[in-house]
Amino acid sequence: MFQAIQVTYYGPTDTKDIRWRVKAQCGTKWFTRNQRVNPSDDAMHVAEVFAEEMDWLKGFRLVGGGLPNGDYCFVLVKE
Secondary structure (H helix, E strand, O other): OOOOEEEEEEOOOOOOOOEEEEEEOOEEEEEEOOOOOOHHHHHHHHHHHHHHHOOOOOOEEEEEEEOOOOOEEEEEEEO
16 A cells, blocks of 8 residues: 655744654654755655655655645655
8 A cells, every 4th residue: 555645844943943744654754944945846855755765666756746734745656
C-alpha cells in the first residue's frame, strides 16, 4: 500500500526557525524551511527527501499540490 505524504508549514517560535513537518502513515520528520526558494518548491523538495529516505522512489516519482488548509500533499506515481 502506498502512503500519501503531507507537508505542513510551521512558523517561527522563540526557539525554532520556520520549518516543515513531513508526515505519512509510517512516521513524521521535521525539516528547516529553505527561504531561498518558493514554498511549493521547498515542500516538494522535503517530500522527495522523505520519500528517498523511505526508499520509495525506485521506479516512481512524486506529484502533488496544495490543499485548501495550506498544507501540501504528495503521492507516488509510476514513471
